Amino acid sequence: MINANANAAVAPVRREEGEPEWMVWVTVAVALVLGFFLMWYITNQTTAASAGGTTLSYPATWVQTSESGAAFAVADLRNGGTFGDRAAVFELPKAELLPRDGGLQEAAANYTLAQQDARVGYRVLSVHSLTVQNRDAIQIESGYLLDSPYGGTSMPALMHGIDTIVMSGDTFYVLSYATRAGDVDNATSANDKLVNNWRLP
Numbered sequence: 001m002i003n004a005n006a007n008a009a010v011a012p013v014r015r016e017e018g019e020p021e022w023m024v025w026v027t028v029a030v031a032l033v034l035g036f037f038l039m040w041y042i043t044n045q046t047t048a049a050s051a052g053g054t055t056l057s058y059p060a061t062w063v064q065t066s067e068s069g070a071a072f073a074v075a076d077l078r079n080g081g082t083f084g085d086r087a088a089v090f091e092l093p094k095a096e097l098l099p100r101d102g103g104l105q106e107a108a109a110n111y112t113l114a115q116q117d118a119r120v121g122y123r124v125l126s127v128h129s130l131t132v133q134n135r136d137a138i139q140i141e142s143g144y145l146l147d148s149p150y151g152g153t154s155m156p157a158l159m160h161g162i163d164t165i166v167m168s169g170d171t172f173y174v175l176s177y178a179t180r181a182g183d184v185d186n187a188t189s190a191n192d193k194l195v196n197n198w199r200l201p
Helices: 004-012 021-043 077-083 104-118 184-197
Strands: 046-051 054-059 063-065 072-074 086-093 120-132 135-144 157-168 173-182
Touching: 004 135, 046 072, 046 086, 054 072, 054 086, 054 157, 054 184, 063 077, 063 104, 077 173, 104 120, 104 135, 104 157, 120 157
Parallel strands: none
Antiparallel strands: 046 054, 063 072, 072 086, 086 173, 120 135, 135 157, 157 173
């Protein structure tokens, strides 16, 4: 005797008629395009901070922080964590970087000497000239260790810093950018965006 239940178990499953397959693919493609556009829109939003006549536009996801001696400082603490990308603007009197006569090269040399005392393990990687808003400028790439704000229980991070120095009147303005060491191309690209969106008096 044939078991009806057994026959039912091996009977081929009937395919339900539904939406055409091409409609599914179109829906997926539209969702991907919208997702990409939304991600691009969010990551390209900027906000600005100003102090003493200088203004810096930076990604809207970054938050304002405090850094000793800085006119203002911001960091990507939401996406980057404790050692996320960061930027700060410093305003230094001309006499501080140039106690004697000299120009940008001498000011940059004096700046690096000061950073050796201010940053742990500070090493200059390169120095080159550029223009920022039609002004002569010096850019200093460096490596240094950044301590965790949680104290001695956490390891420091190796940072890749890029400091851009411009003189305006009797003041040197320094845009200091830093990120975790490792991705040089990304660091250069992020710094270039900040420098291009930096407004000087």
